[in-house]
Amino acid sequence: MRILIADSDSGAVSHLVKVLGKSSYAVDHVKTADEALNMFKHYEYDLFITELVLSDLPGEELIRQVRRSRISTPIMVLSVRTDSPTKVAAFSAGADDYVTKPFDMSETQARIQALTRRSYGIAESRLCVGPLELDLESRMVSVNGHFLHLTSKEYSILELLLLRKGAVLTKDMFLNHLYGGIDEPEMKIIDVFICKLRRKLQRFGAEHMITTVWGRGYILQDPAAAAGTSASSQGFTEGSAPLRQAG
Known part of the structure; x- marks a missing residue:
């Protein structure tokens, strides 16, 4: 399965990328919204993970643009922003799940597995x-x-x-x-x-x-x-x- 991650803080996601790679996920990591949108033009993904704090575009707007492009890939927000209004805005924009940093690796992996299964319409593992x-x-x-x-x-x-x-x-x-x-x-x-x-x-x-x-x-x-x-x-x-x- 293939995952795209958009996060400008490489250190924050480096361990996640390594763990996913060991689980045979193919992971592409970009740092800007523009790079993420460009990747969607060339590849299909089973999951998109994005930070809301990006250098060139608010994460909520990035999610909206992905959904406006009729891309149905499940979207997980993995962000330093923890306030309820921001979470509500992310879900309203089209996010499927929201995890705050710092995150528990085991729980996040379980959420990733559930979302990637959902992308294929699969309820069980x-x-x-x-x-x-x-x-x-x-x-x-x-x-x-x-x-x-x-x-x-x-x-x-x-x-x-x-x-x-x-x-x-x-x-x-x-x-x-x-x-x-x-x-x-x-x-x-x-x-x-x-x-x-x-x-x-x-x-x-x-x-x-x-x-x-x-x-x-x-x-x-x-x-x-x-x-x-x-x-x-x-x-x-x-x-x-x-x-x-x-x-």
Whole structure:
């Protein structure tokens, strides 16, 4: 999942950025409202966190401009301002949550998880499709009751596929989700990650869940829905060798 933070005080959010990064959130940090609005023009975010005290524009006005642009991304205010009128103004402008500084990291993380789930219309932390289960909070993945050991990148790809199950995801979308436009590798790395994921799923009888949509990208489906998909789209990634049982 990807988060944008707008805060001119780097020291105040540096620890939060590190904690979110360790939880595999892709985090972009900007210091001004203008930079934040520009980022929204180029990327989609699962959550926007903003201070109200910004150098170029009041945070309340920034939130209004985001909402006027018909951006529905959940917005959390993380601010030094603690008075009730300011909180009311932030909510009236379009904020979804308000946390005051100094903040408790555990509570803030829980609020972030709840808001990012809401951005996908998900009420619970567990995502289930067929035999596959993923817990957004613990980051544990299981297939038919067997724990699946995944790398950070593999988990992030599977998480995105589950959050948008039934939708075709392009390689650009995966690269954006994994790297956020920073030091992005070639697109073929996505084929490699998908191939490795398929092999791990195959070990526990769920090899046909991730399907290649040729010329477009990948889609995750319930095995029953994927049953009619051709064997060629199930067993190959673009430019890769046929699947083999992992040893």
